[in-house]
Amino acid sequence: MTLLELAGVTASYGPVQVIDGVSLSVPEGGSVGILGANGAGKTTTLRAISGTVRTGGRITFDGRDIRGLRPDQVAALGIAHVPEGRGTLGQLSVRENLMVGAYLRKGRQAISADVDYCLDLFPQLQDRVGSRAAALSGGEQQMLAVARAFMAKPKLLLLDEASLGLAPSTAKTVYDAIRRLRRESGIAMVVVEQNANLAFSLVDTATVLETGRNVLTGTSAELKGMDEIRRAYLGG
Amino acid sequence: MGTFIQLVVDGLSTGSIYAALALAIVLVNQATGLINFAQGGMAVLSSYIAYVFVQLGLPLIVAILIAVVLSFFIGALVERFLVRRFERGDPDTAVVVTIGLLTLVTGICAVLWGYNNLGFPSLFPLTSLQILGAVVSVRSLATTVTIVVIMVVLQLLFLRTKLGLALRAVADNPGSAAFSGLPVGRLLMVGWGLAATLGAIAGVLVAPQLTLTPGMLDTALVYALAAVILGGLSSPIGCVVAASAIGVLENLVAVYVPFIGHDLKIAVPFVLIFVILIVRPQGLFGRKVVVRV
Numbered sequence: 001m002t003l004l005e006l007a008g009v010t011a012s013y014g015p016v017q018v019i020d021g022v023s024l025s026v027p028e029g030g031s032v033g034i035l036g037a038n039g040a041g042k043t044t045t046l047r048a049i050s051g052t053v054r055t056g057g058r059i060t061f062d063g064r065d066i067r068g069l070r071p072d073q074v075a076a077l078g079i080a081h082v083p084e085g086r087g088t089l090g091q092l093s094v095r096e097n098l099m100v101g102a103y104l105r106k107g108r109q110a111i112s113a114d115v116d117y118c119l120d121l122f123p124q125l126q127d128r129v130g131s132r133a134a135a136l137s138g139g140e141q142q143m144l145a146v147a148r149a150f151m152a153k154p155k156l157l158l159l160d161e162a163s164l165g166l167a168p169s170t171a172k173t174v175y176d177a178i179r180r181l182r183r184e185s186g187i188a189m190v191v192v193e194q195n196a197n198l199a200f201s202l203v204d205t206a207t208v209l210e211t212g213r214n215v216l217t218g219t220s221a222e223l224k225g226m227d228e229i230r231r232a233y234l235g236g
Numbered sequence: 237m238g239t240f241i242q243l244v245v246d247g248l249s250t251g252s253i254y255a256a257l258a259l260a261i262v263l264v265n266q267a268t269g270l271i272n273f274a275q276g277g278m279a280v281l282s283s284y285i286a287y288v289f290v291q292l293g294l295p296l297i298v299a300i301l302i303a304v305v306l307s308f309f310i311g312a313l314v315e316r317f318l319v320r321r322f323e324r325g326d327p328d329t330a331v332v333v334t335i336g337l338l339t340l341v342t343g344i345c346a347v348l349w350g351y352n353n354l355g356f357p358s359l360f361p362l363t364s365l366q367i368l369g370a371v372v373s374v375r376s377l378a379t380t381v382t383i384v385v386i387m388v389v390l391q392l393l394f395l396r397t398k399l400g401l402a403l404r405a406v407a408d409n410p411g412s413a414a415f416s417g418l419p420v421g422r423l424l425m426v427g428w429g430l431a432a433t434l435g436a437i438a439g440v441l442v443a444p445q446l447t448l449t450p451g452m453l454d455t456a457l458v459y460a461l462a463a464v465i466l467g468g469l470s471s472p473i474g475c476v477v478a479a480s481a482i483g484v485l486e487n488l489v490a491v492y493v494p495f496i497g498h499d500l501k502i503a504v505p506f507v508l509i510f511v512i513l514i515v516r517p518q519g520l521f522g523r524k525v526v527v528r529v
Contacts, residue, residue: 089404100401103401103416103417
């Protein structure tokens with residue numbers, strides 16, 4: 001059963017068209033990677049899904065057309081976007097960030113249980129629950145961003161460069177936790193990631209973008225080590 | 237000693253006016269991240285609205301309630317149709333827009349009701365009490381108590397309710413808040429609406445004392461901004477304490493420091509601001525805005 005389907009999606013910032021007919025299909029519980037060089041349109045594809053950029057084409061989620069919806073409406077349908085950079089609310093505490101993540105949910109006990117789950121998933125956050133997010137380290141902020149997205153209990157997680165700017169060991173910790181999250185919750189994911197090893201550790205299939213178009217799609221096993229992948233990553 | 241206590245009591249009374257306006261400014265800032273210079277002007281407009289309904293023969297409390305409710309919608313509409321166009325851009329632009337709005341609203345009030353001082357009836361009795369040798373007017377006392385109650389309610393709203401959390405989240409980062417499903421536009425309207433409501437309450441509380449004119453709150457706005465900087469933009473309690481302190485201090489200094497006297501007492505809060513900005517830029521009660529890059 002397909003959860004998310006993009007067909008011929010275009011997107012532009014003002015007059016500049018950044019993606020030009022991207023297609024993508026995410027099965028329920030599946031994890032799909034978007035690979036490509038800088039400027040290939042990876043982030044913009046995620047933005048097209050979450051409604052933060054003007055788009056054309058067709059985007060269906062859970063059988064309904066979501067193109068043109070506002071970001072909060074998209075979120076309400078069960079799509080949580082962890083944007084590139086720090087997806088946290090800096091002046092709010094770690095706990096408050098998690099509560100904002102659960103804004104649309106009801107059921108105090110379930111929410112509180114999920115806060116505990118997040119702190120178990122990211123033990124580094126345990127001692128910092130009362131600290132403001134802006135005072136956390138980069139790695140801790142990334143963990144909080146992922147945890148906050150999970151608090152919405154989404155059907156689909158959009159993950160944009162979760163390793164950006166992190167030390168390799170921290171990036172690995174973050175990805176280990178995300179893999180565990182996927183295993184235990186079954187949330188479907190669309191993963192944009194520059195680090196190929198991290199990406200392939202998390203996704204079943206992937207598509208490679210070049211100047212806003214799909215040039216290659218396949219399973220992780222097929223794509224690993226292919227020349228096109230290396231070229232896409234090196235931008236040549 | 238009697239004079240001293242009287243000065244303190246009078247200072248607290250004027251301080252409560254500054255506090256009321258300062259609370260509205262803090263509310264908008266907490267809910268939208270902006271400083272609304274038009275807050276005073278909008279509060280004056282609300283007072284005129286109450287005045288109109290009093291003139292129509294409605295009981296004062298009913299007229300005030302109508303004005304308070306209408307003010308919520310005025311605040312929300314101002315956000316929706318004016319401020320929203322500038323929210324995404326440079327915050328400085330939005331601030332200048334609110335200064336323009338202040339001029340506009342003051343002008344509208346002047347066109348509709350003229351510049352003559354209009355008497356506004358007091359919600360509280362005009363009697364006074366003798367406390368420790370000082371004459372305390374019941375009106376000032378009741379105004380102060382009302383302000384303190386509002387302050388506590390605001391603090392609870394922001395720190396203990398889901399709406400308060402959502403308002404703070406949107407003020408912190410609207411784009412990021414939307415990713416958690418927060419209806420950003422509606423929350424910004426609510427924030428402005430609540431602030432206008434608070435401004436309306438402030439306006440009708442002080443209008444009997446100051447008498448109603450389009451520029452009724454211009455001076456108070458300056459003191460309120462001083463209180464906000466002194467107390468910290470993020471702290472309702474801080475700005476009320478600071479506003480009271482400013483009220484008391486300017487009275488005491490005027491009498492006990494002959495060099496300053498009544499002519500220079502307006503300089504007192506500004507000297508305080510300079511000192512505070514140098515020593516503790518986040519305000520006495522405010523939280524430091526930290527950003528790690």
